[in-house]
Amino acid sequence: MELASHLALGFDVALTWQNLAFCLIGVLLGTLVGVLPGIGPATTIAILLPITFELPAVGALIMLAGIYYGAQYGGSTTAILVNMPGESSGIITALDGHQMAKQGRAGVALAIAAIGSLFAGTVSTFFIAASAGTLSELGLMFGPAENVALMVLAIVAVMVMGKGSMLNALVMVLIGLALGLIGTDVETSKARYTFGIQELRDGIDFIPLAMGLFGIAEILRTLETPGDGEVLRARITGLWPKWEDLKASALPILRGTGVGTLLGILPGSGTLLASFSAYMLEKRISRTPERFGKGAIEGLAAPESANNAAAQTSFVPMLTLGMPSGAVTALMIGAMTIHGISPGPQVVTQRPELFWGVVCSMWIGNAMLLIINLPLIAIWVSILRIPYRRLVPAIILFCCIGAYAVNNSPFDVVVLFAAGLFGYAISRLGCEPTPLLLAFIIGPMLEENFRRAMLVAHGDLAIFVHKPISLALLAATLGLLLVTLVPSIQSRRAEVFKEGR
Amino acid sequence: MAVRDLSVAAIAAAFALILLIFSTHLPLGTALRMGPGFVPRAVAFGLIFVAAGLALRGLLALRRRARAAAVEAPVHWRGTASIGVSVLAFATLIQPIGLLASAVITVFVASLAQEGDGARQRVLLAGGLAAVAGAVFAYGLGLPLPILPTVL
Numbered sequence: 001m002e003l004a005s006h007l008a009l010g011f012d013v014a015l016t017w018q019n020l021a022f023c024l025i026g027v028l029l030g031t032l033v034g035v036l037p038g039i040g041p042a043t044t045i046a047i048l049l050p051i052t053f054e055l056p057a058v059g060a061l062i063m064l065a066g067i068y069y070g071a072q073y074g075g076s077t078t079a080i081l082v083n084m085p086g087e088s089s090g091i092i093t094a095l096d097g098h099q100m101a102k103q104g105r106a107g108v109a110l111a112i113a114a115i116g117s118l119f120a121g122t123v124s125t126f127f128i129a130a131s132a133g134t135l136s137e138l139g140l141m142f143g144p145a146e147n148v149a150l151m152v153l154a155i156v157a158v159m160v161m162g163k164g165s166m167l168n169a170l171v172m173v174l175i176g177l178a179l180g181l182i183g184t185d186v187e188t189s190k191a192r193y194t195f196g197i198q199e200l201r202d203g204i205d206f207i208p209l210a211m212g213l214f215g216i217a218e219i220l221r222t223l224e225t226p227g228d229g230e231v232l233r234a235r236i237t238g239l240w241p242k243w244e245d246l247k248a249s250a251l252p253i254l255r256g257t258g259v260g261t262l263l264g265i266l267p268g269s270g271t272l273l274a275s276f277s278a279y280m281l282e283k284r285i286s287r288t289p290e291r292f293g294k295g296a297i298e299g300l301a302a303p304e305s306a307n308n309a310a311a312q313t314s315f316v317p318m319l320t321l322g323m324p325s326g327a328v329t330a331l332m333i334g335a336m337t338i339h340g341i342s343p344g345p346q347v348v349t350q351r352p353e354l355f356w357g358v359v360c361s362m363w364i365g366n367a368m369l370l371i372i373n374l375p376l377i378a379i380w381v382s383i384l385r386i387p388y389r390r391l392v393p394a395i396i397l398f399c400c401i402g403a404y405a406v407n408n409s410p411f412d413v414v415v416l417f418a419a420g421l422f423g424y425a426i427s428r429l430g431c432e433p434t435p436l437l438l439a440f441i442i443g444p445m446l447e448e449n450f451r452r453a454m455l456v457a458h459g460d461l462a463i464f465v466h467k468p469i470s471l472a473l474l475a476a477t478l479g480l481l482l483v484t485l486v487p488s489i490q491s492r493r494a495e496v497f498k499e500g501r
Numbered sequence: 502m503a504v505r506d507l508s509v510a511a512i513a514a515a516f517a518l519i520l521l522i523f524s525t526h527l528p529l530g531t532a533l534r535m536g537p538g539f540v541p542r543a544v545a546f547g548l549i550f551v552a553a554g555l556a557l558r559g560l561l562a563l564r565r566r567a568r569a570a571a572v573e574a575p576v577h578w579r580g581t582a583s584i585g586v587s588v589l590a591f592a593t594l595i596q597p598i599g600l601l602a603s604a605v606i607t608v609f610v611a612s613l614a615q616e617g618d619g620a621r622q623r624v625l626l627a628g629g630l631a632a633v634a635g636a637v638f639a640y641g642l643g644l645p646l647p648i649l650p651t652v653l
Contacts, residue, residue: 053644054642054643054644167509168509168555170547171512171513174516174547174551175512175516177540178544181540185537188537190526190527192527193520193523193541195523220581225574388615389612389614389615389618390618392611393587393611394608394630396584396587396588396607396608397591397608397630400607401638404591404592405644405646408646413595414589414592416592417589420584420585425512426509429505429509429512447540451535451539454535455533455534458533459532459534
């Protein structure tokens with residue numbers, strides 16, 4: 001069994017005490033930051049990226065993945081206890097989860113969320129392990145033209161799945177591409193848009209950019225809503241769910257996992273689509289749909305499982321094709337590049353210990369969430385009680401030190417400042433930073449591949465439709481664009497984001 | 502909505518302008534062998550195109566005098582100013598005066614973003630966080646940061 005030997009290799013790597021420690025630290029830190037109201041997983045990862053610099057590549061990615069799950073679970077905790085989710089998919093969690101907490105069943109809600117997440121994590125880990133080989137083999141057949149088509153698909157998918165206007169998203173993509181141009185041109189070593197500044201010769205570093213766009217900008221946004229969230233005063237008791245609770249949530253967890261696993265692979269879809277679809281599915285097939293929104297345990301179990309499954313399978317395009325499907329995977333790609341790994345299908349064959357180690361640590365990270373995080377719930381709740389005015393300066397200082405530490409360069413802190421203010425401004429204007437960051441990371445690869453494709457094809461654009469894989473990818477892109485223009489889907493998209501607000 | 506559309510259009514146009522003005526020395530190249538100036542110009546024209554679309558949408562909305570339905574929270578100027586200054590302060594101070602001193606200043610200025618604490622609490626917070634940052638980053642993680650002032 002090839003799969004078995006792959007998994008054995010993966011667990012060999014993931015179960016070394018070092019990597020277990022990295023995973024644990026990641027999960028704990030991720031929860032610690034993710035639990036803060038209004039801070040989502042992408043922001044958490046951006047803020048915590050600098051602490052992974054000094055680690056070996058495998059350890060860094062394992063820790064980042066751990067941070068991601070921790071942040072997700074921390075976000076769910078906040079959604080359930082304070083009704084202040086940090087990311088859009090947490091809003092679905094809050095619908096019934098917060099109602100359960102109000103009815104004194106906060107402990108059960110938190111436990112079911114963790115159990116559902118672990119089950120979803122187990123299934124989707126196997127799913128990734130089983131599908132990765134095939135996908136990366138497909139990816140190895142990609143030439144420059146196919147790469148260009150895939151990157152265009154990834155960018156369009158993020159534009160379509162984001163909220164707000166498509167024109168705004170397009171502006172963000174183009175600005176991201178423009179910022180990615182800064183630096184020395186790879187082929188001619190001519191300086192582009194460096195304005196004579198020495199630090200810009202290697203381009204803008206993506207860490208201060210991401211920290212500014214997500215971290216600083218998000219903090220400025222949360223300052224607008226005055227008052228700290230009302231934290232549940234009551235002590236959380238009865239963490240262990242009753243048998244009826246488990247029985248009632250078993251099937252929803254199963255269905256949510258299925259929905260999330262499949263929807264997560266789609267580029268750009270992220271976790272919101274998965275948890276929303278799982279919630280709607282449960283409501284539709286329920287014999288008592290009127291209970292939803294009033295503390296129905298199915299309405300918590302299904303989206304939480306879907307959320308986690310999708311979070312996991314969104315790594316599939318990143319790990320096998322090197323293609324980010326959202327802000328989180330874009331950050332991970334950036335982190336891989338820092339560690340000298342060029343993301344792409346060759347990672348599976350050239351660095352099997354990295355690939356399978358990260359996949360297996362995903363499962364371990366999920367298990368840790370249930371075994372370690374849940375009993376620590378009192379700590380997470382006490383963090384929620386720290387006044388925001390004390391937390392903000394701490395996060396700002398952390399971002400400053402992190403940005404400086406990338407290259408020991410004060411210039412990167414200036415980039416952090418500029419990106420933060422710019423991120424706040426565009427978010428006030430109804431634009432999202434995700435397409436910008438994605439385009440910034442993909443941009444240089446896109447240009448390189450495009451220029452290579454043109455060289456191969458003697459300057460003939462028809463190469464993109466002559467190659468079957470590239471044609472299929474471009475057709476999928478076009479289909480995605482057309483589908484969003486269909487009125488019924490447009491109203492559904494509006495519905496998703498109305499519920500997700 | 503109109504104001505937002507026009508503002509985004511202006512930002513897009515500004516980026517396009519910068520791209521075009523500073524691309525004069527970058528050769529366009531040919532379709533076969535594209536030069537370093539090809540993609541910048543393509544991005545710039547893309548931006549101009551979208552900016553025109555947004556401006557049109559904004560102007561149409563303006564003519565219909567469509568009022569934005571959702572009333573947004575006002576810009577948090579106090580927070581923006583103090584956090585902006587605190588980050589810039591860190592950038593200018595870290596190398597001359599080191600981590601501990603610049604952390605104290607950064608935290609103190611950033612804490613001014615919100616009301617609720619007195620000066621003593623702010624100073625305590627600044628000192629405490631600076632100590633923690635020094636311990637965690639310089640000793641714990643072993644990052645090569647200047648801890649103490651280098652120019653004395």
